[in-house]
Amino acid sequence: MKVxxxxxFRAICAIIVGALLIKYREETMQWLTITIGVIFFLSGVVSLASYYSARKSAGGPEVYNSNGELISGGPRPALPIVGIGSVILGAILTxxxxxxxxxxxxxxxxxxIVGAISQFINLASARKYADIGLFYWLMPSVILLTGLVAIIYPKAIASAPLFVIGWCMLIYGVVECINTLKIHSCQKQISKQEAETPAIEEQTETKDEQQPAE
Structure with a gap:
């Protein structure tokens, strides 16, 4: 049930992201980039603040508390290169x-691409206990092909990359919902059949025992 x-949930998120990319396109991508930039920037600021705080108490004689923890003194901390890089990258992204x-x-x-491959794997697994129609294989193929084209030959969708990818994301979410519901339904039917089989066998054995021997 958790799966x-x-x-x-993943499918619904994909549908929402796809709809936003189709509706707002550049605006959505800009705000997404700005959000990532703010996260990087704040992470770098916290790292630098921790560095300067530790630097103030470093350089003098080492002082420990009763638990053996260093309170002040000791060697100066190393310059947080990653923190500086995060601040710069965050500022540029923002x-x-x-x-x-x-x-x-x-x-x-x-x-x-990863989502399409995941759908192929799930469909291949579902073939063991259900008939999978051509439609279920066709849609992830389209999604996979579009993702590959966007990476390998982006000029093919250069006029509206976010629009095309947004539609693919939306289609992926819808197909993922359909596949999930179908696979879940098939699994429930198989579980029900497996649960009913022992009861049927038990009833058959009981009838055989009750029949008089000739």
């Missing part, structure tokens, strides 16, 4: 989001 709910829109397009395309 079922997780798959549905102030110049257009520079990274193409990069985020590649990331979303990669997510579509």
């Amino acid at each position: 079922f709910k997780t798959s549905l 102030l110049m989001p257009d520079t990274f829109i193409n990069g985020l397009t590649y990331i979303i395309a990669a997510l579509l």
Whole structure:
């Protein structure tokens, strides 16, 4: 049941993201880039603040508390290169989001490829206990092909990459919902049949025992 709910939640999120990309396109990508930039920037600021706080109490004689923990003194902390990089990257992402829109397009395309491959794996597993129609194989194929084109030959969708990827994300979410519901329904039927089989066998054995021997 957890897998079922997780798959549905993932599909709904994909539908929402796809709808936003179709409706707002550049605006959605800009705000997404800005949000990521703010997260990087705040992470770097916290790292630098911790560095300067530790630097003030370092350099003098080492002082420990009763638990053996260092209170002040000791060697100076190393300069947080990662924190500085996070601040710079966060500032660039926040102030110049257009520079990274193409990069985020590649990331979303990669997510579509992974999602399509995951659907193929789930369908291959479902073939063991259900008939899978051509439609169920066709849609992830389209999604996979679009994701590959967006990464390998982006000029093919250069006129509206976010629009195309947004529609693919929306289709992926809808197909994921359909696949999840179908697979869950098939699994419930199989579980029900497996539960009924012992009862039927038991009833048959009881009838055989009750029949008089000739």
